[in-house]
Amino acid sequence: MTASVFDSQLCAAVYKTAHAFTAAYRRLLEPHGLTYPQYLVLLALWESKSLTVKQLGAKVDLDSGTLSPLLNRLETAGHVMKSRSTADARVVEVTLTVCGQRLHDELREVPQQIAGCAGVSRAQAKTLLDELHALTESLRQAN
Amino acid sequence: MTASVFDSQLCAAVYKTAHAFTAAYRRLLEPHGLTYPQYLVLLALWESKSLTVKQLGAKVDLDSGTLSPLLNRLETAGHVMKSRSTADARVVEVTLTVCGQRLHDELREVPQQIAGCAGVSRAQAKTLLDELHALTESLRQAN
């Protein structure tokens, strides 16, 4: 295995795993009209009920260029509402609608279903998580 | 750690690592006007000189909907040429131009630089690769 092949395989492998994951999610989420990034945003809101756009971006690691249109789609779909903060008019609060809260129940099974598809034990997942976190940190610091 | 958090963290971790990787590549490739998927296509061509669109798609795991416009951009940039096969007029052969071959030399350092950014040993990389391959396979078969 040459150095050239080694690294490109690692990046490509991460790349393909990410696609395989989102494909698995897609199969479960599409019937509800959701994409994986939209699901991530809803996950964050199911925990907190209401978050600013900036807080959401920090949680799901997306910038406003991605988040703004995504939130518009969630709003059009009736899952969230946006409102300007009265305390600071720059801030936009994102809140779940009743419809968006109901999705929490409808999608309650998703995590277990994905875990089943992934077919890894809790311990394996933990190991993998640690390795991926370390790798991500190295890559970010080098940049 | 609840089941809900566990799985979404694994997917999100893979997701973020993939982004961190492409960001690292971007820094190296952008000065040459290339994106990471374009670099992958060139990697395949540097190995084989000439490939059909279908063969390329199989190698880099992209469908024609992604590959067609990507190849058009590589062609506009002068890195590749496309030509209809005479044997089978449905088939399009993609070939490196002299300019595209020259890029191979200009980007010779990239793999080592990325490996440096990633900061993982050969052995760690091997372990991670195996785990990711297994995970990807599980996810694909479940779909």
Next chain:
DNA sequence: CCGAACTAGATTGTGCACAACTAAGTTGTG
């Protein structure tokens, strides 16, 4: 030989990723 089934590639439409920029609002300092 003719037409159905199949194949290769391109196209269309939706959504995400991200850099660069803009607009509006807030804050801190002279």
Next chain:
DNA sequence: CACAACTTAGTTGTGCACAATCTAGTTCGG
């Protein structure tokens, strides 16, 4: 207070991902 610096969201433009569809070309059965 005035104004520069900063912050929050949104917008624009380019490129990738992918499902669905289309076109042109090939192959195979009758």
